[in-house]
Amino acid sequence: MKTLKIEDLSKNFGSTEVLKKINLEIDEGNFLVLLGPSGCGKSTLLNIIAGLETINEGNVYIDDYNVSKVEPKDRNIAMVFQSYALYPSMNVKENMIFGLKQAKTSKEKIEEQLKKISSFLQVDELLNRKPSQLSGGQRQRVAIGRALVREPRIFLFDEPLSNLDAKLRIEMRREIKKLHQKLKTTVVYVTHDQTEAMSLGTKIAIMNHGVIQQNETPEIIYNKPSNTFVADFIGSPSMNLIKGKLTQNSENTFFVAKDEKNNIQIPISNYEFKEKIELNDREVFLGIRPEHVYFKKTNDNDFEVKLTANLSEYIGHEQIITFNYSNQEMLAKFPSTIKIDLDKEMNLFLDLSQISLFDKNSKERI
Amino acid sequence: MQAKTSLAAYTQLEKKSKVTNMLLRWFLYFVLILFASYFIFPLYVMIVTSLKTMEEIRQGTLLTLPSELNFDSWAVAWEGRGYGAGDTFLKPYFWNSIKMVVPAVFFSTFIGAMTGYVLTKWRFKGDSWVFLFLLFGCFIPFQAILLPMARTLGVLGISNSILGLVVVHTVYGIPFTTLFFRNYYVSVPTELVKAARIDGAGFFKIFFKILLPISAPIIVVTVIWQFTQIWNDFLFGSTFSFGKAAPIQVALNNMVLSSTSVKEYNVDMASAIIAGIPTLIVYVLAGKYFIRGLTSGAVKG
Numbered sequence: 001m002k003t004l005k006i007e008d009l010s011k012n013f014g015s016t017e018v019l020k021k022i023n024l025e026i027d028e029g030n031f032l033v034l035l036g037p038s039g040c041g042k043s044t045l046l047n048i049i050a051g052l053e054t055i056n057e058g059n060v061y062i063d064d065y066n067v068s069k070v071e072p073k074d075r076n077i078a079m080v081f082q083s084y085a086l087y088p089s090m091n092v093k094e095n096m097i098f099g100l101k102q103a104k105t106s107k108e109k110i111e112e113q114l115k116k117i118s119s120f121l122q123v124d125e126l127l128n129r130k131p132s133q134l135s136g137g138q139r140q141r142v143a144i145g146r147a148l149v150r151e152p153r154i155f156l157f158d159e160p161l162s163n164l165d166a167k168l169r170i171e172m173r174r175e176i177k178k179l180h181q182k183l184k185t186t187v188v189y190v191t192h193d194q195t196e197a198m199s200l201g202t203k204i205a206i207m208n209h210g211v212i213q214q215n216e217t218p219e220i221i222y223n224k225p226s227n228t229f230v231a232d233f234i235g236s237p238s239m240n241l242i243k244g245k246l247t248q249n250s251e252n253t254f255f256v257a258k259d260e261k262n263n264i265q266i267p268i269s270n271y272e273f274k275e276k277i278e279l280n281d282r283e284v285f286l287g288i289r290p291e292h293v294y295f296k297k298t299n300d301n302d303f304e305v306k307l308t309a310n311l312s313e314y315i316g317h318e319q320i321i322t323f324n325y326s327n328q329e330m331l332a333k334f335p336s337t338i339k340i341d342l343d344k345e346m347n348l349f350l351d352l353s354q355i356s357l358f359d360k361n362s363k364e365r366i
Numbered sequence: 367m368q369a370k371t372s373l374a375a376y377t378q379l380e381k382k383s384k385v386t387n388m389l390l391r392w393f394l395y396f397v398l399i400l401f402a403s404y405f406i407f408p409l410y411v412m413i414v415t416s417l418k419t420m421e422e423i424r425q426g427t428l429l430t431l432p433s434e435l436n437f438d439s440w441a442v443a444w445e446g447r448g449y450g451a452g453d454t455f456l457k458p459y460f461w462n463s464i465k466m467v468v469p470a471v472f473f474s475t476f477i478g479a480m481t482g483y484v485l486t487k488w489r490f491k492g493d494s495w496v497f498l499f500l501l502f503g504c505f506i507p508f509q510a511i512l513l514p515m516a517r518t519l520g521v522l523g524i525s526n527s528i529l530g531l532v533v534v535h536t537v538y539g540i541p542f543t544t545l546f547f548r549n550y551y552v553s554v555p556t557e558l559v560k561a562a563r564i565d566g567a568g569f570f571k572i573f574f575k576i577l578l579p580i581s582a583p584i585i586v587v588t589v590i591w592q593f594t595q596i597w598n599d600f601l602f603g604s605t606f607s608f609g610k611a612a613p614i615q616v617a618l619n620n621m622v623l624s625s626t627s628v629k630e631y632n633v634d635m636a637s638a639i640i641a642g643i644p645t646l647i648v649y650v651l652a653g654k655y656f657i658r659g660l661t662s663g664a665v666k667g
Contacts, residue, residue, distance in 0.1 A: 052560050073566035085557035089579030097573075102566035146565075347396075 001064050003028045003186045004049065004154055010060035011044060011210075017209045018044050022058070026154075026203070031180050031187045033201035036196060037233070041210040042190045043158060051075050062153060064235070073102070075267040078147035079156040082163060085138045086131035093118075096146045105151075111113050113149045120143045136164050140172055144179070144191035145221055157189040198222070203255060206230050225356060228363040233285050237320055240293075241285040241332045243360070248280040255286050257326035257356075264326065266303055266350070271357060274366055278343060284366065290320065294349040295340075303350035307341060308353035309342050323348065378563030402610045405483040416440065416635035423631050424618035439632035442622075443640055456640055458610070459617035463597060463644075464527050471592045477536070478543020478588060479581065483573050485544070486551040497548065512536075512605050519606060527612050534606060535596045542595075543588050551577065557653055586655040594645050614641050 004026040011019040018041045022157055026032050034042040045055040049060060051072035059068045067075050080100075089339050093114065118124040131139060132281045140160060159244045160176075161169045164321065177200055180187060191197055198218045205215040206229075214226040225231035228318050231239040244257040246268070254265040266286065273279075294302065307330065311322035319336045322329050334340065359366050379474035411428060416439055418432040446455030473614045485492075485497050515534060516525065550608075554577065562572045603613040618641045651658070 047560075050560075050564060072564045077563050077564065079561065081557040081561060083555045083557050087558065087562070087576050089576070098562075098567070099565035102571070106520065121524060146561075206528035 001028075001029075002026065002061070002284060003063060004188065005061040006049070007059045009048065009060065010056050011041075012056055013191075017210055022210075022212060023207055024205060024212065024215065026188065026238050028113045028186055028324070029184045030190065031200055031202045031205045032209060033197040034097075034162075034188065034190045035197040035204050035233075036192065036207035040207040040226070042192075042207050046079075046156055046158055046190045047331060049154070050077055050079050052333070056127065057216035071144075073099075076153040077156055078150050078152040078154075079158065080143045080147050084095060084131075084158040084160075084163075085256060086139060086142060088131055091128050091130055092123060092134070092142050092200060095131065095142060096149050099146065099150050101205070113151075117145050117148045121148070130332075137157075137168055140164070140232060143175075144328075152191070153186065155185055155187045156189065159191055160189075163283040164185075165310070176200060194236070198234075199259065208233075222353075223354070224365065225287070226365050228285060228287075228358050231356060231358070235289055235291075237290050237331050237333070239287045239289050239356070241287050241358070242266060242325060242328050242330065243283075244286060244326075245283045246279045246357075253279055255284070257286075257328065264305055266352070268352070268355070268357070270301065270352060271355065273357075277366060282366075284359040285363075287358060288330075290331040290333040292351040292354040293323075293330070294351065295332075295338060296333055297349050299351060299353065301352055303352050305348050305350060306345050308345050309340055311355060312340060312342060368506045401431055404473050412635045412639055414639060416632050418632055420630060420632060421626075425658075428517060429520075440632070440636040440640075442630075442633050443636040454617060454621045456617060456621070458613060459612055459614045460640070462610075462612065462617075463614040466535070467644075469598050470596050472531045473532070473536045474543050474592055475585065475588045476541030477540055478545075479547045479585070480579065481540065481544040482547025482549075482551050482574065483577055485548050487556060487572075487577070488569070497544075499545050500541045503538070504545065508538065508601055515517055516606065521622065526536065526607050526609075527609075527613060531602060531611075531613065532608055535592075535599070535601050537594070538602075539592050542591065546584055546591070548590045549579070554580070554623060583655055589650055590652055590656050592650050595646055 002025045004024070006022055006024040006189075009019055009022040010017070015060060019039055020039075022045060025362050034040050034045060044053060048055055051067070051070060059066055061067065063079070087098065090098065094096055096117070097110050097114055098115065112128075116122075121144060123138065123141050126134060126138060126142070127212060127325065131142070132141055134142065143160070157176075161172055172194055180200075189197075190199060200219075201218055203215060204221050206213045206221065208229050214221060214230045216224075216226075221230060221234055225234065225239070228241060242257055244255055247254050247265075248258055252267050252269050255268050255295060256263070256265055297304070305325075307323040307325055309321050309323050313320040313322075314336060317336060319334055319340070321334060322333050323332060324330075340346070357366050358364060368657070389614055412427070414432060415423060416435070417435055419438075420435055422433060442455070444455060444457050453661055481500070519525040519530045519534070522530075522533075522535065529639075558576055559572055562576050567575065598615060599613070600615045600619065603616045607613065607616065621637055
C-alpha cells in the first residue's frame with residue numbers, strides 16, 4: 001500500500017500546461033521534497049494533493065483510496081503554509097482546535113489533543129496569544145501544531161521556511177527534521193531551496209516545466225543526476241558541464257574537449273554507463289562538480305591536468321577558482337587557506353570516480 | 367584646501383538658522399489658522415444666528431455673539447409651533463431618515479463585504495468582468511436612472527415609502543461598498559482561506575469566522591461613507607418620496623424654501639444644523655478609524 005500515489009496527473013490553467021503526466025509514489029513515513037525553480041508547478045502539485053486545486057487528468061490516491069474528487073477536509077491531510085495562514089482574529093488555542101471543532105470532535109478529545117501537541121511543540125505558554133503577538137519561529141510552531149492536532153495521514157508543507165531570516169531558517173529546518181524523526185509521519189514538502197531539500201528529504205523529486213526530472217534519494221540526486229538540468233540545479237556552485245566528445249581506440253575510451261588544440265584526453269573506462277551504446281564520436285557533456293577538482297592528488301586514479309586560473313572568489317571558509325579548460329570555464333572549490341596564483345598554470349586532479357556524462361542532444365545521463 | 371570655519375562663525379550661522387526656522391514656523395501657523403477660520407466661519411455664523419431672536423438678526427449684526435442664549439428657534443425647528451396644518455418641523459422626518467439610513471447602510475455594507483469576498487477569494491471565470499460592471503455603477507450619474515428606478519419601485523409597490531428608499535440606496539451603494547471590500551480583501555492572504563478549507567470550514571463559515579473579524583477598519587470606512595451618502599442624499603429622497611415619507615433633507619428643503627411668511631433665519635439655521643448633526647457624530651466617533659482604514663493596506667498576520 002502506498003500512502004500517496006499520483007497517477008498520470010495533468011493540470012492546465014487555460015492554455016498553459018502546468019503539470020504534465022506526473023507519476024509519483026510515497027511510502028509510509030517518507031519525507032518527499034518537491035524541488036524546482038519558481039513556476040515549475042511544485043506548488044500546484046501540492047495544492048492538488050491537498051484538494052485545493054482541481055485535476056484535469058489523472059488521479060490522486062491516499063492509502064489506495066481515490067481522493068481525486070474528495071473535499072480537502074475529508075482527505076486526511078494537513079497543510080502548513082508559507083505565510084503560516086494563522087487566523088488573525090483567533091488566539092493560538094482557537095487556531096489549533098479550529099479544525100477539530102469543524103469536525104465535531106468531542107470536547108474531551110479536543111482538550112486532550114491540544115494538551116498533548118502544545119506541550120510537545122512547547123507552545124503551551126502561548127495559547128492565549130494572538131498570532132500578531134508571536135515571533136516568526138513561534139508562528140511556525142503554532143502552524144505545525146495546528147496541522148499536528150488533526151493527526152493526518154500526510155503532512156503538506158508549502159515553503160514553510162522561506163519567510164524566515166537565514167539564522168532562524170536553519171534552526172527551524174532542524175526542528176522539522178527532528179519532528180519527522182520522532183513522529184515518522186509521511187510528508188510532502190515544497191521548496192526551491194536545495195539545501196533544505198537535501199537536508200530534509202528522504203526522497204527528492206526535482207521538477208521543471210511541470211515534469212519530474214528525477215525522483216531519488218538525495219545521495220543519488222547529487223552523485224548521479226539524471227540530466228543536465230538536475231546536474232546544474234543541485235550544488236553550489238553547480239556542476240561543471242564541459243562540452244566535448246568521446247573517442248575510442250582499441251583499449252580505452254576518452255573524453256576530449258571541444259577545442260582540439262588542447263588535446264587533453266580524459267580516460268573514462270571506469271565510468272558506469274547506464275546502457276551499452278555506441279560511444280565513438282558521440283558529442284557529450286562531461287560533468288564534474290567543483291568540489292571534485294583537487295589541488296593535490298587524493299585518489300590513485302585522479303586525472304592530472306595543467307590549467308590556468310583566471311578568477312578567484314573568496315567566500316570565507318572556501319574559495320571558488322575559475323580555470324580555463326580548453327576555452328571553457330571550469331570551477332573548483334578549494335579551502336581558503338591555500339594560495340592560488342592567478343594567470344599561472346597549475347596542476348589539478350580530477351576525481352574520475354565522481355564524473356557524469358550527458359548526451360549533448362538529449363541532455364540525458366548516459 | 368578649504369579654510370576651516372571658525373567656532374564664532376558656526377555660532378553665528380546657528381543663530382541665523384534658528385531665526386529663519388522660527389519665522390517659517392510662525393508663517394506656517396498663520397496660514398493654517400487662516401484656512402481653519404475660513405472653514406469654521408460659516409458654521410460660526412450658523413450657530414450664532416440660530417441662537418438669536420429675529421429682532422436681533424434684523425439689526426444686521428451678522429458676526430456678533432447673541433445678546434442672550436435663546437434656544438426657541440431650535441425647539442421650533444424640531445417640534446414646530448404646535449398649530450395644525452402647514453407647520454413643517456423636522457422631528458418625524460429625522461426619524462424617517464434614521465429608519466432609512468440604518469437598514470440601507472447595514473445591507474449595502476453586508477452585501478458589499480460578501481461580494482468583495484467572492485471576487486477575491488472564490489474567483490470564478492469572468493469575475494473581473496463582474497467587478498468591472500460593478501465599478502461602472504460607481505460612475506453612473508444618478509439622474510440617469512431616476513425614471514427606470516421610479517418605474518421599478520412602482521412595479522414592486524414600494525414607491526413613496528421608506529422601504530423603497532432603503533432598496534434604492536442599498537442597490538446604488540453596492541458598487542462602492544464592493545470596491546472597498548474587494549480592495550481590502552485582495553491584501554488578505556488567500557492561504558487563510560485554503561487553511562480554513564482544509565480545516566473543514568465552508569463558504570459562510572470562512573466569511574464570518576475568519577474574514578469578517580479582521581475587517582473592522584474597512585467596515586468603519588464603508589459605514590461612514592454610506593451613512594454620509596445616504597443621510598445627505600437629496601436627489602433620491604425628493605424624487606421617490608413626498609409628504610410624510612420624505613427623509614430629513616427633503617423636509618429641510620421644504621421648510622426653508624417653501625415658507626410663505628417671513629424668512630425665519632434662526633429657525634432655518636437651527637434646522638440645517640440638526641440635519642447635519644448625525645453625520646458629524648459618526649465622523650467624530652469613527653473618524654480615527656476612517657483615516658486608518660483608508661491608509662491601511664496589508665493585514666499583518
